[in-house]
Amino acid sequence: MTRIFSFHGGIHPPENKRQSLGAPIKRAPLPARLILPLQQHLGKAATPMVEVGERVLKGQKIAEPTGHISAAIHAPSSGRVTYIGLQPVPHASGLESPCIVIETDGIDEWYQKNPIGDFRKVDKLKLIQHIRESGIAGLGGAGFPTDIKLNLSKDHIVNTLIINAAECEPYITADDALMRERPDEVITGIEIIARLLEPSKVLIGIEDNKPNAIKALRDVIRERQLPFELVVVPTRYPSGGEKQLIQLLTSIEVPSGSIPADVGIVCQNVGTAAAIYRAVVLGEPLISRIVTLTGFALGHRQNYEALIGTPFSVLLEAAEVDRTKMFRLVMGGPMMGISIEDDRIPVIKTTNCIIAATEEEMPPAPPAQPCIRCGMCEQVCPASLLPQQLYWFAKGREFEKARHHNLF
Numbered sequence: 001m002t003r004i005f006s007f008h009g010g011i012h013p014p015e016n017k018r019q020s021l022g023a024p025i026k027r028a029p030l031p032a033r034l035i036l037p038l039q040q041h042l043g044k045a046a047t048p049m050v051e052v053g054e055r056v057l058k059g060q061k062i063a064e065p066t067g068h069i070s071a072a073i074h075a076p077s078s079g080r081v082t083y084i085g086l087q088p089v090p091h092a093s094g095l096e097s098p099c100i101v102i103e104t105d106g107i108d109e110w111y112q113k114n115p116i117g118d119f120r121k122v123d124k125l126k127l128i129q130h131i132r133e134s135g136i137a138g139l140g141g142a143g144f145p146t147d148i149k150l151n152l153s154k155d156h157i158v159n160t161l162i163i164n165a166a167e168c169e170p171y172i173t174a175d176d177a178l179m180r181e182r183p184d185e186v187i188t189g190i191e192i193i194a195r196l197l198e199p200s201k202v203l204i205g206i207e208d209n210k211p212n213a214i215k216a217l218r219d220v221i222r223e224r225q226l227p228f229e230l231v232v233v234p235t236r237y238p239s240g241g242e243k244q245l246i247q248l249l250t251s252i253e254v255p256s257g258s259i260p261a262d263v264g265i266v267c268q269n270v271g272t273a274a275a276i277y278r279a280v281v282l283g284e285p286l287i288s289r290i291v292t293l294t295g296f297a298l299g300h301r302q303n304y305e306a307l308i309g310t311p312f313s314v315l316l317e318a319a320e321v322d323r324t325k326m327f328r329l330v331m332g333g334p335m336m337g338i339s340i341e342d343d344r345i346p347v348i349k350t351t352n353c354i355i356a357a358t359e360e361e362m363p364p365a366p367p368a369q370p371c372i373r374c375g376m377c378e379q380v381c382p383a384s385l386l387p388q389q390l391y392w393f394a395k396g397r398e399f400e401k402a403r404h405h406n407l408f
């Protein structure tokens with residue numbers, strides 16, 4: 001049994017997860033327009049392969065990766081391409097970005113599904129290329145193209161594969177719902193990743209506030225007699241941060257400026273594992289994901305399986321939003337999420353949660369107070385920074401000192 005270690009700092013914010021777990025995952029409505037940003041992942045934006053006026057089918061590749069670190073994009077439903085150009089996208093800058101817009105025809109006609117057969121026997125490079133062709137990028141939040149993390153150079157020997165099932169951010173329950181309802185998909189996805197990386201051990205890190213998901217995964221692991229270890233960690237934000245989870249499960253601290261693979265570890269999110277399963281076993285590219293719709297301005301708070309490209313407004317209406325009560329709209333959770341002004345923006349591969357909050361739920365921040373150097377920020381900072389010191393350096397324009405105190 002794996003020992004659990006600790007990381008510096010962390011907090012216990014109100015969880016607010018229960019309200020979106022009362023009903024099973026629901027299929028979101030097919031929108032009239034799907035808006036597909038070409039940049040939904042880290043790396044270079046994808047390059048369009050279709051033209052305005054062209055009919056496309058569900059699952060058809062409509063943009064290809066540009067260079068090594070990039071991801072393909074597929075049509076989430078059948079219809080006609082009506083526009084290629086700038087549209088509002090989910091980004092903190094609020095700027096517009098190039099998108100492909102598809103007017104759906106309601107037929108939802110598939111292009112062709114392309115399952116790869118028995119993943120245990122298929123050549124590894126073919127498997128990785130298939131995952132790249134399926135447009136899979138990390139669903140946990142960063143959106144790093146998954147094929148890159150599965151195709152490491154010979155300098156990187158993977159000792160430990162860590163599957164991030166912690167979902168520590170308040171309000172968000174998309175991974176929890178996925179694990180409760182589709183544990184087979186998650187575990188098969190992990191088997192595929194393990195086949196590619198051949199780690200010495202596979203650890204699945206999950207917070208102890210998800211008893212149903214823990215049971216569901218444990219049952220499948222036991223049934224299939226797999227050598228995967230489910231490690232239940234105490235609920236503490238941000239235990240699902242990649243570096244924090246690695247420290248919790250292995251005691252290894254990934255040095256600043258390094259990646260986990262430099263210390264023999266690869267991390268993948270449970271949602272990404274399920275997307276790999278769908279691509280390899282069912283032959284479906286990444287065209288939908290689970291999104292938590294929550295906040296007290298909604299009549300129905302639950303998880304929806306939404307097509308990538310679905311405007312937020314469509315999901316808010318499906319969840320019976322009361323716009324007179326909605327004070328703030330947040331994409332992501334209350335800790336790492338961003339406030340959204342324009343609800344025409346679409347769900348992308350990294351959209352895990354939309355919060356339509358009332359004023360009581362997320363009131364405006366109180367006015368800033370002067371720092372009294374109490375040191376509490378240092379005690380909770382999970383990156384072991386000195387926030388108050390960085391603040392004073394920044395205020396005094398002593399940027400070199402801030403840099404030396406690990407600002408980056």
Ligand code: SF4
Pocket residue numbers: 370371372373374375376377378387388
């Ligand atoms: S910035 Fe840090 S040290 Fe200053 S008052 Fe806030 S918590 Fe205390």
